[in-house]
Amino acid sequence: MRPLRLVWIYPDLLSTYGDRGNALVLERRARLRGIPVEIIEVNSDQQVPRDGDIYLMGGGEDLPQTLATRRLLADGGLHAAAERGAVVFAVCAGYQMMGVEFGGADDTPVRGLGLLDISSGRGERRAVGEIVADVDPGLNVGRLTGFENHQGVTRLGPGVRPLARTEIGTGNGDGTEGSYAGRVLGTYLHGPALVRNPNLADLLLFWAVGPLPPLPPEAEQLAKQLRAERLAAASPQ
């Protein structure tokens, strides 16, 4: 069986937030189902492969975010992959970059990758803390739990659906969190997001390889306990 190719984009610029965890969790959940996985780290001076199955893009600071966007626009590999139907999962700065535009270092608008119909800018306050959100029922993921840390707010255009409705926390800033279109999905959640939300990890895997058998309960027990603890901690007493 050919390995599932996870492509991690520019970890040298965009990985300030434990983003490696998203790759590790996807790899683990695929491997436990008998699917071999290859994780490919693409640095910012290398070409983005066009034949990946799942592309991951993480969080970072303003200047690296702008630099990464410029390089990806020049490179074209991620766009080619998305057009082919590859799965793209982007977090925080990565999520903002996916849009039509986002706020740069002094909040001047920077042209984004245009892979999601969103635009982002600097909000009034920094949103920091645990976030709980109910995912679009059509995705069958359930509740999201995670930690957000961003000053950006994101406006959703008609070409995307919100990923979830926020119950606790800020997310995009208008009562929703994250957004997706086709197999391209972005979120503000850290934790990392796929560690805290195994169902979200499985959604991405499902998009990449089709229906999956469930994992044996003991393989998920700790993650489930963590989720329960985090949801309880986030809810008002």
Added chain:
Amino acid sequence: MDANTHHRTRLPIRAKLATTVGDAAASVSRLAGKGDGSVIGGRIGLRLEPDLLSLLAAGRQVVLVTGTNGKTTTTRLITAALAPLGGQIASNIYGANMDAGAVSALSRTPDARIAVLETDEKYIPSMVQATSARVVTLLNLSRDQMDRAAEIWLLARRWREALTAAPDCRVVANADDPLVAWSAGGSPQVTWVAAGQAWREDSWCCPNCGAHLQRDGDDWSCRECGLRRPPVSWMLYDDEVIDPSGRSTPLELALPGRANRANAVVALAVADAFGVRLAQALREVRGVTSVAGRYTQVSRRGVDIRLLLAKNPAGWLEALDVVAPPPAPVLLAVNANGPDGRDTSWLWDVDFRRLRGRTILVGGERRLDLAVRLEADEVQFRLVSSIDEAVDAVKPESANLEVLANYTAFQQYRTALGRVQ
């Protein structure tokens, strides 16, 4: 100056009042058992007289020590290395490293002509200016408490601006850390130290132009803009220090680990800037055996426990190197309170695979996050809910226990074990 003349009597009235009230508050705080009183005393002082820091620093030679990791230890080592100069040295030895802590340290030791102040990374610009610092020590810069700390590229820019605007200040900087080297690059007086860099995940790209850096061992350079590692005058080489004359001397420190050897070399370079001879400075530095409860050994019901503190991925990388080899059991503990950083995503930036095949215990308030992390790295472990439970678990098989914990988890264990000095 007359040794009996208190520095404080030369302060304007309002400043004197501010220090007196501040000191009183600090005493009350100590007596009430709420820490050492540094921060509250200093805070009150500053509210009464905002220029208090400048006034207290006037006429003294101030050394500021900053970096993501190693500030407290290096501050202690520098203070020791300067001891041969004679006289008191003011220092915020308990690690209260923002402006209030500095005020408190300076006001507590009014006769000290030299002050060595641990300084939080975000406070370097204001502290350099307020104290007219004579020496600023830049150790390293990496990710830490992402929900509290300003972003590191931004911090590096602020350091560079602050230091370039302070040409009379000597910078002692780690040449092996590209972010640090760039921060110091605009200063006319720099002592470059090859202190090494184990954690590289925050310096893949050039801080000047953003291009991917070329690396070859400790050497680094940018192909696009030409920024490169500067030539050094001090170097850590294995467990020896090489000084500007090219001579190498074994360090033979009491403190363990590579990171502390690096901190020691930096301290020796600072002492040299003050005219202290290497042999004398080294003797003092060798005499430092513990810092704020770290590396200390405590006995608990027959088990010897060694406490190690690590707060972020770079710190954990170095600490995992210091931990005793198997079969010594290891207790890892993680909290996520304010001072720790409230998010635990950073755990996924630490590579735990080297802990496979040994006895690992997992504690702290966020032990489930740590458990899921270890599970992903295929490290077997057992969850514990207190240090005593850990002691009970290892007692049958081992006479010692290594403990690696982050900030508030570390403090909680220290308290539970009876405030280890």
